[in-house]
Amino acid sequence: xxxxxxxxxxxxxxxxxxxxxxxxxxxxxxxxxxxxxxxxxxxxxxxxxxxxxxxxxxxxxxxxxxxxxxxxxxxxxxxxxxxxxxxxxxxxxxxxxxxxxxxxxxxxxxxxxxxxxxxxxxxxxxxxxxxxxxxxxxxxxxxxxxxxxxxxxxx
Numbered sequence: 001x002x003x004x005x006x007x008x009x010x011x012x013x014x015x016x017x018x019x020x021x022x023x024x025x026x027x028x029x030x031x032x033x034x035x036x037x038x039x040x041x042x043x044x045x046x047x048x049x050x051x052x053x054x055x056x057x058x059x060x061x062x063x064x065x066x067x068x069x070x071x072x073x074x075x076x077x078x079x080x081x082x083x084x085x086x087x088x089x090x091x092x093x094x095x096x097x098x099x100x101x102x103x104x105x106x107x108x109x110x111x112x113x114x115x116x117x118x119x120x121x122x123x124x125x126x127x128x129x130x131x132x133x134x135x136x137x138x139x140x141x142x143x144x145x146x147x148x149x150x151x152x153x154x155x
Contacts, residue, residue: 006116007109009149010130010139016041017051019097026051026096039129039137040100046135050104051096106131109138117146 016039017026026038030053037052106129107116116128120143130139 004113004149004153005109006107006111006113006128006130006141007139009113009145010109010141011145012130012139014039014129014137014140016045016137017096018042019048019095019100021096023095023099027056030056035140037127037140038096039104039140040096041137045137047104047106047129047131047137049100049102050129051100055099055101104129106135106137107141108133113146113149116141120146 015029015033015035017029019040019042029038030036036054037050039047040049040051042048105119105123105125105127107119109130109132119128120126120141126143128141129137130141132138
């Protein structure tokens with residue numbers, strides 16, 4: 001493992017979306033390809049952020065049902081529940097740009113694997129987006145990739 005670089009063990013090619021990608025399309029990509037995050041690129045293909053399942057979960061659970069009172073074990077809402085659909089849409093947003101975070105965790109393709117492993121650990125992230133010298137995503141390195149590299153080095 002000590003001699004290997006990120007480029008040797010990363011998963012490639014990488015799926016990307018743009019800030020303009022409809023959120024529903026991004027959700028479908030995450031689901032269909034069984035990945036937990038997508039790099040977000042600009043028109044030139046340069047990494048500008050990341051959309052993760054966690055971003056979707058936080059937004060999904062962030063719906064404010066509004067003020068209510070409890071009366072004899074019944075919940076009485078003091079606001080019209082018909083507005084919730086609209087609010088859920090507002091909370092989730094319409095496009096990837098509404099939800100993505102710009103501080104994506106990335107590393108260069110030539111980075112030694114042990115350094116990448118400590119980056120994954122220190123940043124507490126599941127994945128690093130692997131970029132070339134122009135900051136274009138070329139792959140993804142997950143914790144699982146590192147573990148598999150370790151396992152194959154042992155055998």
